[in-house]
Amino acid sequence: MCITIPLFIPKTIGAEVSSTSSQSNILLDRADNAYASGNYQEAISIWLKVVKEQKPKSNQLATVYANLASIYWHTGKAGEAVKYWQESLKIYREIKTNKFDEKIAATLVDTARAYNDLGQPRFSIPLLTEAISIAKNKELNRVENMGYLTLGNAYTIQGDYSPAINAYKNSLKGIDRVDNDLPIVVWNNLSKGYQQQALITRQKAIAAETEEDLSADKLWQQVKSDRASAWQAAKKATEIRVNSKSMERVEALLQRAKIAQDDADKSSDVVDSLLKAEVILSALPDSHHKVYALIELSELTNNYDLRSKKILDSTVKTAQKIDNPKVSSSAYGAMGKYYESQQQYDKALYWTEQAQFTAQQIQALDSLYQWDWQTARIYNATGKTEAAIEAYERAIASLQSIRANTTRSQGNPLSEFQSDLEPIYRGFMQLLLSNNSDERNLELALQTKDLLLLSELEAFFEDDCFELETYSETDRLAYLKKTNTAVINTVIIDNKTYMVWQLPNGQFKKYALDITQQELQRLVNQWRFDLENKENDNYLALSQRLYDLLFTPEIKSYLETSELKNLIFVNDGILRNVPMAALHDGEKFLVEDYTIANSLGLNIQIKQPQPKIEKALAFGLTVGVNNFPTLPYVKQEIEQLGKLADEKGFLNEEFTKSSFKQQIESNKSSLVHIATHGRFGGNRENTFLQAYRSQIDLQELEEILSTHSLNFPSYPIQLLVLSACDTAAGDPQSTLGMSGVASRSGIKNVLGSLWSVNDRQIVTLIDAFYDNWIEDRLPLPDALRQAQLDLISSPDYHPSNWSSMILFQK
Structure with missing residues (x-):
């Protein structure tokens, strides 16, 4: 969602400093000339010298800081840009005069854009809310348009596509009066927002269809509607300012081609859009934006003719001219990928090795893992198994080093992990397992599976703080x-x-x-x-x-x-x-x-907890809330536990989010039993527990359980029981929430239900389980097995009654 239209452009400030020394005027004139000629480092050096030695007046100093920030941002140093925009903003606020409101609003937007570039939209959203408010009051239409656009980008980075789409729509109000390519950017980003929303809704529709959920038809209608909206927005982006020869128009044409490729009736749109983009790119000055656009153009072109090679030749030449190792690495790697697709493996390996070498020079691990993976595929295709294994090992080592960045990607982290990164792990496991695997390769395959799980959990929880315990x-x-x-x-x-x-x-x-x-x-x-x-x-x-x-x-x-x-x-x-x-x-x-x-993984718990229950906390609902049906046997379930352990029970209106939090965080509870409706879906948003008046989402549940572990490190929760929850049947990630939240919170055992059993049999099973564990002191798996065997030998033998409860051990 990067845009290249600046809101704040470094301005000439020599005319503003007539009250200062002539030396300042000379320095500032030199800075202006350096900036105009593209010598950004000299401009930065001069402005920093002015700040340190000349002590300009407040408003002049604010302008210098803003100039520094803008150049840092345009040269890819968003962190430095934030620092100097914050200094500029601080000065404008201290002056306390309305004549700087426009500069305050513009600086807020620019700072937010830099935060977006850093992947920190949570900091940008409050700034944009203030900027938009100022812009509306002062009728600053251009600032308001840019504010809403940046807000849409912030929500997009978070994967919140509905508010992103609304923000983009607000940015379009009055945008026809804008005399630059900003309307193209907004329409293009709106198209991408609809496209991403359609992909996520499609995943939900497939899951609902698998479970024969009545909402499936409605979800598929939403997918169809979003796809249509994405296409209309993409068309609009390319049909305005048709004479523009800008990178913004190129990006819009590429977006239109991508959407058209999914529809056989729009094949002519693909060809036309790509040819127009190619013509514009040939006339644009060399830049890293141009290189990446050429790479995308070549990949799209490769789907309908053989022009891709010619475009990639131009890409490599352009990359070499701008002398940027990261960009050159991407160009070489793209050429290698092209030859790989043509099964010309010698040339594919040559260009991929060039990409590797260039990325290694600057330790660009986010590029290096891609080229190591590409090398592994090439070696595997040519039968060089040992070389392929070594390349896969390097790729995964690089991935593990940068996993914090890869799990905090734009959009839906779990979805993007599955499409972009998971194939690397699975490709390596397939290579190790498909040959005559010796013990070393089998162990390596299982270690890779553990790393895959670790990365999968991090993507699910959008957090890179997962660690697996290791045992000798x-x-x-x-x-x-x-x-x-x-x-x-x-x-x-x-x-x-x-x-x-x-x-x-x-x-x-x-x-x-x-x-x-x-x-x-x-x-x-x-x-x-x-x-x-x-x-x-x-x-x-x-x-x-x-x-x-x-x-x-x-x-x-x-x-x-x-x-x-x-x-x-x-x-x-x-x-x-x-x-x-x-x-x-x-x-x-x-x-x-x-x-x-x-x-969850090979590092299984090798010591079973002794059933010494300091205190049991039980929470449950019998009444129907939030369209969920009643759970009439929950009261009996909780009462039976109270006969075996020192238990505090919280039923119905006593089971609120606040009471749950207070009790868990302040009691040395060894056992936490939760008998309520819950949903463990394929992502964080679809995972929750139902309290009496509200839902406890996955993040809240994790924070509460983790706080208990911090407050009582010597009294860990030995067992978490979730006796009436549902996991999404058709989603391979649905149990990650149930098992992952326990693991992240320091809980080594969780007994949870795959589906809700609203019947007396679940009470019989749970009661027998607790009796076997607490009274007879059986290990947890044996306690569950014995309870299940009792039901199997009874008239209630159907597995619906006893098999829904499964035990996860860390």
């Missing part, structure tokens, strides 16, 4: 052997799913399932639907089919002869959303043979 390999293997436990990792790739077992003796076994990701997702979603429907036994056929798919004859043979007792599943993707306990071998459920737990 010796301790972990000793635990597996002592407890007769096997760890089962699933790894889902596009065309195959891999199972990697680590047996109690430490030995690895790997095998591939010949099923595509799409087919596996279809089977798992249908199984989940059947498991929830207690009206019939349709689940059984898929329980058996998936068991046979996941457990090969070799593994079945091993299980029959081993003394294996415990299974810990480290599942991937859609398999996280279903209970492994309900798999069926044709005679009995898997849980009838084994104790089953789930883990």
Whole structure:
């Protein structure tokens, strides 16, 4: 959403300093000339000297600071720009005269734009609110237009597309009177806002459709409407100021071409838009903006003819002229990618190595990981497996070094992670697992899976503060052997799913399932639907089919002869959303043979908490609120817990957000039980718990639980129970909120429901679980298993009644 139209342009200030020395006039004239000739460093040096030695008057000093800020911003140093705009703003405010209101408003907007460039829209939004208010009162139309545009960009960076679209629409009011390319920028950004909103709504529509949610049709209508609006805005951006030969018009033409590519009826629009963009770019002066536009043009052109190579030749020459290593690296890498697409691997490797070398010179890790990944793909395509592995390792090492920046990207961080970065991890795992994997490669694949999970959680929570606890390999293997436990990792790739077992003796076994990701997702979603429907036994056929798919004859043979007792599943993707306990071998459920737990990653907890409950806190709703139905058995559920532990219960109107926060943060509670409607969707916005009058969102829940850990480090919460929540069945990320929030808050165990069971059976299950854990002192997985076995042997044997509760261990 970068725009190149400046609001504040460095101005000549020599005429303003007649009361100062002639030396000042000479210096300022020199600064003006340096700026005009593009010698920005000399202009900065002179202005800094004036500030230090000449002590100009306040309004003159404010202008000098603003000039410095503007140049820093235009040369890509947004942090320095913010510092000097803040100094300028401080002076204008201290003067306390209305004649500087316009400068205050303009400086607020410029400062906000710099904050946006730094990826800090939370700082820019308050500044823009004030700037827009001043502009409206003073009828400063140009400042108001730019203020709303910058506000729209701020919301876009946050991924809040609805307010972004509204801001862009407000920026369009009266914009026809503007005599520059600002209208093109606004219409173009509005098009991108609608386009991104359509992508997010599409994800919601697919999830709703998978769960047979009645809202799916409405969501698809919204997708259609947003796409139509994106197209209309893109057209408008290219149909105004048609004689403009600016970069803004180029960007608008490229946006129109991108949207048109998705519609076969608009193929002529693609060709026409790209040809116009190419003509304008050929006449524009060399700049980094031009290089990046040429790269985008080449990628779009490559989809309909062979002009891409010619454009890339021009791109490389332009990049070399402006002598910017970061830009040159991008140009070389784009050329390498082109040759890779043409399967000319020698040339692809040459240009990619040039991109790597150039990026290494300036330690541009955000570029380097892309070229290392590209190198890995090239080596893999030419059968050089070891070289490909080394390149993948470098790419992922660079990614881990810069993961804070990659998770705080513009738009929807989780969605962008899945489309842009996740393929790197999965491509590496596929390479390691698809060959005759030795033990080293299997361990490396599982380590990569852990790193993928770490990055996935960071993108989900939009935070880079996740850390995985590590245990020594010796301790972990000793635990597996002592407890007769096997760890089962699933790894889902596009065309195959891999199972990697680590047996109690430490030995690895790997095998591939010949099923595509799409087919596996279809089977798992249908199984989940059947498991929830207690009206019939349709689940059984898929329980058996998936068991046979996941457990090969070799593994079945091993299980029959081993003394294996415990299974810990480290599942991937859609398999996280279903209970492994309900798999069926044709005679009995898997849980009838084994104790089953789930883990986020390989660094599983190797010490079980002792059931010494200092205090239990229980919260729940029985009444229907916020369109949720009643939960009549919650009262009984909480009362039963009170018979086993020192419990404080908060029911219905006593269960508010404030009471929840106060109780959790001020009590040494070892057990927190929450029996209320909740939703764990595929992102933070779709994840919440329902209190009596309001919802507790994921961030609030995490902050409350984390505060408890800080307040009582010696009394951690041993177990968090979420007994009436729902996870989104069709979304592979839906359980990340449930398990991730516990892990981030220092809670090592969470017992949660995949779907809500509004029936007495859930009370029976929970009551038996607590009795087994607290009274009989069974380990948590064994306590859950025994409670499930009791229901399986009763008339209420249907897995809808007992399999929804799954145990996650850190």
